[in-house]
């Protein structure tokens with residue numbers, strides 16, 4: 074079985090580049106150059122130096138003793154929450170901005186849902202002195218005010234997406250439209266393993282640093298590079314792609330991808346794409362999508378804005394279809410309670426997205442001998458308002 | 471692949487029969503009201519437009535500007551679907567003789583089923599299809615045969631940045647016309663197509679087998695006249711959709727708009 078992208082940008086039957094002709098030259102240029110640039114000595118050196126000194130890598134692999142006692146397994150947390158700006162997103166934005174520099178593009182656009190990718194993009198633009206325009210759904214701008222202010226403080230212009238459902242999907246539409254209108258000087262930094270080829274592969278490669286480090290760290294701590302499980306949440310799927318990357322061909326390592334069930338998979342307020350989706354095309358790739366019988370994309374729902382997307386990256390559709398990864402769905406309530414649990418047991422306040430991965434361990438029949446790596450994709454500071462306002466509702470009974 | 475079947479339909483005929491510049495109007499199905507599709511089509515034919523594109527609304531029309539985004543959103547709220555559209559136009563060929571194309575994004579078409587879509591389109595008398603996010607390579611591998619079997623033209627877009635090699639590839643697989651996107655933009659932008667003389671001249675002189683139509687940001691008499699200096703015709707979308715937005719008398723407003731173009 075092959076889990077890497079083929080030369081046409083497909084993972085099995087998913088992926089490709091379904092883009093209007095207006096985007097063809099940009100996407101083609103990227104496709105022709107990304108691997109070459111990423112393999113250049115000077116690129117690797119600059120990227121690695123910044124990952125170390127600016128992002129703070131390697132992030133620790135932490136043995137969570139009390140959490141392990143709770144779930145009765147040996148649980149290690151990959152601490153992406155300790156990255157600069159508070160999530161894994163910067164592994165990708167840093168890589169892409171160095172690439173944009175080499176492509177001679179100094180106007181950067183991005184989409185953002187929760188604002189984490191927007192902040193990570195604004196951050197690296199400040200670092201490089203590039204122009205930064207971030208599209209964000211009008212509703213998300215309201216929900217995630219502190220991140221909007223952060224982006225502005227970093228010098229970015231935040232443009233509200235006022236079309237459609239006014240959330241992440243629409244912000245992505247607006248960013249793509251911007252790129253159509255500004256094809257020459259602009260690079261689009263996509264925030265997850267979505268979009269037309271080569272984006273899913275490129276973003277996965279930048280995030281692959283996560284599993285590269287895990288292998289070395291686990292070997293040092295346990296004598297083996299391979300755990301029994303690797304668990305990560307999936308919005309578009311970039312932190313999961315990064316956490317799985319170096320384990321894709323290790324058959325003994327079970328990969329668990331955790332989607333947001335929202336108020337329940339069948340409640341009508343969910344983002345559990347593999348449970349509810351059908352193959353389709355959105356934002357340039359063929360993948361599983363939540364859609365109506367008529368092929369209109371439906372709105373996703375999750376308490377965590379970062380998982381609030383009606384699709385998943387094509388690599389995950391392929392992992393689902395082939396059975397290489399197990400997909401679970403965690404409700405808003407289960408995720409919220411897992412966040413409180415981790416805070417109390419380990420003194421770590423996780424992002425609501427990452428809390429879905431924590432919560433999933435209750436559904437896995439873990440054995441005491443199992444070694445489990447959970448990718449803790451981000452920290453919970455951004456979710457404090459949600460933790461304050463929804464406490465009563467989610468913690469009673 | 472030299473087993474190519476000739477596509478011959480009202481659209482291909484329109485180009486061989488006409489010398490005057492052709493006017494092609496885009497409008498969104500099910501807009502302004504659900505059942506306006508056929509009345510708008512009728513009014514356009516009465517106003518002597520040469521061909522039309524009926525937009526199949528999609529929730530995420532990423533090549534479109536605000537005007538067509540909004541018309542798509544309203545059409546979907548009105549309950550427009552591909553199935554519903556075929557129902558609305560199933561008898562159109564009793565009265566409509568101009569070429570009719572469908573324009574829309576790939577996802578609803580895939581959901582409908584590409585074979586069934588082409589068969590049903592052919593059955594109601596559709597001549598061609600424009601799917602901006604269907605790439606040439608995919609079309610060649612998976613769709614070309616189905617289109618040809620149903621005698622449907624497939625219209626590809628080219629832009630100021632389309633390379634000569636790619637232009638040739640597109641010309642080899644196009645049937646009907648080549649849709650030249652006037653500027654680097656989504657639909658209904660305010661960029662001035664007059665700046666595009668070099669690009670239009672280049673296309674005109676590139677020896678294409680297929681006729682050329684220029685679209686995107688063609689909006690009035692002046693831009694129509696300018697574009698048709700370089701191409702067999704031009705396509706007006708957003709400006710037309712805007713003109714019928716809030717219309718109290720579609721027939722009259724459509725006539726006035728078209729008379730204002732030529």
Ligand SMILES: Cc1ncc(COP(=O)(O)O)c(C=O)c1O
Pocket residue numbers: 160161186187188189190264265266306307308309310311312313378379380424426427450451452
């Ligand atoms: C902390 C955190 N985890 C996960 C995600 C989901 O994105 P992905 O699935 O691409 O990792 C986000 C997105 O905003 C995030 O901020």
